[in-house]
Amino acid sequence: MGGALGDVLIRAGRITRIGQQLSVSDVEVPVADGGGGILLPAFVDAHMHLDKTFWGEPWRPHSAGPTVADRIENERTLRREMRLPPARQAERLVRQAVSRGTTHIRTHVDVDTDVKLENFDGVLEARDRVRSLATIQIVAFPQSGVLSRPGTVELLEAALRGGAELVGGIDPATIDRDPAGQLDAIFDLAERFGVGVDIHLHDAGELGALQLRMIADRTRALGMQGRVSVSHAFCLGMVDETERERLLALLVELRISIMTNAPGDRPFPPIRRLRDAGVTVFSGSDGVRDAWTPFGTADMLERAFLLAYRSGFRTDEGLALALDIATRGGAAVIGLGDYGVDVGCAANLVVVPGETQGDLVVARPARTLVIRDGRVVAKDGHCI
Amino acid sequence: MGGALGDVLIRAGRITRIGQQLSVSDVEVPVADGGGGILLPAFVDAHMHLDKTFWGEPWRPHSAGPTVADRIENERTLRREMRLPPARQAERLVRQAVSRGTTHIRTHVDVDTDVKLENFDGVLEARDRVRSLATIQIVAFPQSGVLSRPGTVELLEAALRGGAELVGGIDPATIDRDPAGQLDAIFDLAERFGVGVDIHLHDAGELGALQLRMIADRTRALGMQGRVSVSHAFCLGMVDETERERLLALLVELRISIMTNAPGDRPFPPIRRLRDAGVTVFSGSDGVRDAWTPFGTADMLERAFLLAYRSGFRTDEGLALALDIATRGGAAVIGLGDYGVDVGCAANLVVVPGETQGDLVVARPARTLVIRDGRVVAKDGHCI
Numbered sequence: 001m002g003g004a005l006g007d008v009l010i011r012a013g014r015i016t017r018i019g020q021q022l023s024v025s026d027v028e029v030p031v032a033d034g035g036g037g038i039l040l041p042a043f044v045d046a047h048m049h050l051d052k053t054f055w056g057e058p059w060r061p062h063s064a065g066p067t068v069a070d071r072i073e074n075e076r077t078l079r080r081e082m083r084l085p086p087a088r089q090a091e092r093l094v095r096q097a098v099s100r101g102t103t104h105i106r107t108h109v110d111v112d113t114d115v116k117l118e119n120f121d122g123v124l125e126a127r128d129r130v131r132s133l134a135t136i137q138i139v140a141f142p143q144s145g146v147l148s149r150p151g152t153v154e155l156l157e158a159a160l161r162g163g164a165e166l167v168g169g170i171d172p173a174t175i176d177r178d179p180a181g182q183l184d185a186i187f188d189l190a191e192r193f194g195v196g197v198d199i200h201l202h203d204a205g206e207l208g209a210l211q212l213r214m215i216a217d218r219t220r221a222l223g224m225q226g227r228v229s230v231s232h233a234f235c236l237g238m239v240d241e242t243e244r245e246r247l248l249a250l251l252v253e254l255r256i257s258i259m260t261n262a263p264g265d266r267p268f269p270p271i272r273r274l275r276d277a278g279v280t281v282f283s284g285s286d287g288v289r290d291a292w293t294p295f296g297t298a299d300m301l302e303r304a305f306l307l308a309y310r311s312g313f314r315t316d317e318g319l320a321l322a323l324d325i326a327t328r329g330g331a332a333v334i335g336l337g338d339y340g341v342d343v344g345c346a347a348n349l350v351v352v353p354g355e356t357q358g359d360l361v362v363a364r365p366a367r368t369l370v371i372r373d374g375r376v377v378a379k380d381g382h383c384i
Numbered sequence: 385m386g387g388a389l390g391d392v393l394i395r396a397g398r399i400t401r402i403g404q405q406l407s408v409s410d411v412e413v414p415v416a417d418g419g420g421g422i423l424l425p426a427f428v429d430a431h432m433h434l435d436k437t438f439w440g441e442p443w444r445p446h447s448a449g450p451t452v453a454d455r456i457e458n459e460r461t462l463r464r465e466m467r468l469p470p471a472r473q474a475e476r477l478v479r480q481a482v483s484r485g486t487t488h489i490r491t492h493v494d495v496d497t498d499v500k501l502e503n504f505d506g507v508l509e510a511r512d513r514v515r516s517l518a519t520i521q522i523v524a525f526p527q528s529g530v531l532s533r534p535g536t537v538e539l540l541e542a543a544l545r546g547g548a549e550l551v552g553g554i555d556p557a558t559i560d561r562d563p564a565g566q567l568d569a570i571f572d573l574a575e576r577f578g579v580g581v582d583i584h585l586h587d588a589g590e591l592g593a594l595q596l597r598m599i600a601d602r603t604r605a606l607g608m609q610g611r612v613s614v615s616h617a618f619c620l621g622m623v624d625e626t627e628r629e630r631l632l633a634l635l636v637e638l639r640i641s642i643m644t645n646a647p648g649d650r651p652f653p654p655i656r657r658l659r660d661a662g663v664t665v666f667s668g669s670d671g672v673r674d675a676w677t678p679f680g681t682a683d684m685l686e687r688a689f690l691l692a693y694r695s696g697f698r699t700d701e702g703l704a705l706a707l708d709i710a711t712r713g714g715a716a717v718i719g720l721g722d723y724g725v726d727v728g729c730a731a732n733l734v735v736v737p738g739e740t741q742g743d744l745v746v747a748r749p750a751r752t753l754v755i756r757d758g759r760v761v762a763k764d765g766h767c768i
Contacts, residue, residue, distance in 0.1 A: 058739065059739040059740045059742065059743045061699060061700040061740075061742065062698040062699045062700070062742075063699075064698075066696075264692075264693035264694045264695070264696060265693075265694060265695060265696030266696075289746070293698055294698055294703065294742055294746050295693065295698070295746055296746075297746075297747065306693075308648075309648035309649070309679065309690075310648045310649060311648070311649060312450075312648060312649030312650075314446040314448075314677055314678055314679070315445060315446045315447075316445040316446070319678065355442065355443040356443045356445075358443065358445065358446075358678055359443045362673070362678050362679055362680075362681075363681065
């Protein structure tokens with residue numbers, strides 16, 4: 001983590017010793033040279049859309065209008081035209097993410113009455129293929145709404161039966177025009193299948209705040225403390241301080257975690273305030289080169305840079321906080337009990353050349369090594 | 385620029401032919417392989433602070449308070465403690481900038497009653513040393529204020545006599561508490577020495593807007609149309625639309641150009657609106673790893689990414705606009721008449737691997753070639 005130079009002994013996928021010049025006489029041990037870089041726990045990219053990236057395809061000019069509804073509609077059209085195989089696309093993007101040091105992913109996967117379970121099945125297939133590179137947690141995501149598209153609940157049920165670990169949602173007020181209805185449907189699924197919830201909430205200001213409260217109500221009623229996430233939650237960066245503090249108190253009480261990717265051109269949750277209040281903050285790449293955005297490199301160190309840049313974090317403490325969100329924040333939300341660079345932790349690690357944690361966030365150099373369950377899976381920026 | 389694959393013939397530092405598979409039989413011509421990447425005019429980094437970067441020094445935790453005044457004071461203290469040689473530091477940062485594709489720089493150089501002309505002399509020395517890599521335009525910059533530090537005007541005069549091409553200024557209202565006084569002093573210097581003006585204006589909202597108007601008044605009175613720049617001008621992103629449009633009309637009338645580096649955590653000028661109105665917008669790295677900020681890589685392609693990311697530019701047109709600001713915008717402000725990738729232009733060029741201009745802004749890969757006056761000065765991301 002930027003401390004003293006040392007060796008790390010890994011056995012059976014776990015860190016068993018850390019120290020200076022470890023001598024290991026009892027067994028032949030393969031050695032991976034970190035070149036004196038900084039050892040971090042591997043990144044957790046806890047908000048991706050693996051199923052619909054154009055990664056590896058020719059450049060496609062962005063063609064969507066500015067609103068969430070525009071983008072959903074544009075994507076449905078493109079999807080039909082392009083017909084990219086979700087399994088191949090997901091695998092491509094996972095490999096890119098791994099090359100940048102990520103070994104744990106939470107991905108939302110579109111489930112709607114058009115694609116049905118095609119994307120979900122594709123991501124399941126990719127998940128199996130990349131098992132040795134990364135662990136993937138799947139959110140069954142009703143991208144096109146729930147109530148406004150009859151048949152969606154049944155498809156979500158099928159995805160949950162088929163292995164999705166969480167159920168998603170999206171702007172219950174503006175997409176379905178029935179916030180209570182969408183949230184009741186989602187939480188009902190969560191209860192029946194015993195899964196967590198992760199809801200996209202782009203809705204702004206007071207409209208977003210109302211829905212946060214409605215999510216909190218249902219979290220409390222179902223005893224789902226610690227199992228609900230809200231992604232984006234722009235409203236937390238828009239409402240006045242009094243309202244924001246009331247909302248934070250709810251999030252803390254119900255252990256609702258907040259995902260932000262530090263968007264470039266709109267308000268987003270005030271990260272430091274959330275953390276100081278005790279809210280778990282996590283992050284992710286969100287869309288990477290897809291119908292929603294041309295941006296993205298699936299690089300969580302770059303994401304830490306953006307979190308810091310957008311939040312005005314300049315001190316070492318601030319830069320380390322951004323890095324913490326890209327590592328431990330996501331690990332906490334995904335529920336990785338054995339995460340870190342301590343003896344006993346699973347050996348999911350990344351080595352980045354640099355002097356301090358702050359230096360890494362600022363410079364974002366190629367990753368020297370990426371280690372997954374004790375095995376080197378990427379070297380000098382490339383998957384092996 | 386992303387068009388057809390072709391060859392470019394350079395002679396005596398200028399582009400003399402562009403075409404497919406040029407045959408050059410009359411003379412032995414050395415060939416530099418661009419690998420099929422995109423040829424762009426080299427970047428123009430038109431707002432740097434070369435004299436005070438910590439580039440190449442060990443990581444130094446950021447230690448300044450949040451206000452401009454805090455940062456000025458903190459920097460003065462650090463400067464006395466660290467005593468980094470400005471010539472060496474400037475040269476280091478220029479080499480980094482060149483490795484990322486920049487060949488033209490406008491740098492502000494601190495001139496105040498503490499450092500006197502030490503930084504200025506250092507940058508002059510560096511400018512001479514890196515002459516074959518980059519052209520550097522110097523702004524004599526009263527970082528600590530003008531009127532509030534008697535003796536500053538005389539130092540600025542000495543810098544202008546010594547070769548500074550422009551005179552700078554900083555927040556006349558908040559730093560000197562006398563906006564008319566500082567602006568009169570600066571414009572008087574500009575008139576007497578026949579130089580341009582580039583003023584740092586961080587002051588917010590109406591306070592910034594007032595000073596923009598005062599700058600416009602003096603630009604008109606002295607007939608300095610096209611020779612005045614305002615750097616940052618956060619106020620243009622803060623005032624209401626009516627006031628903003630009035631200010632834009634003044635900027636257009638007086639050909640006052642606006643520099644933004646797309647700051648992470650504060651409002652900044654609405655780039656597209658400025659461009660549509662006819663304002664010249666340019667950009668720069670601003671501080672790179674110095675007392676003001678730990679951020680920065682002196683990479684204008686990354687700056688184009690930040691301009692686009694912060695402005696919500698997603699279409700090809702928007703991404704190309706960001707790139708245009710990092711190239712032609714700066715070239716116009718610096719006054720490069722022979723800038724571009726056309727026959728007759730000076731051969732200051734950069735080759736970046738990628739498919740389209742948008743792809744370059746999004747992915748920002750290492751530069752394949754950087755060419756300065758027809759000579760390869762950097763290759764695969766490294767100065768040679």
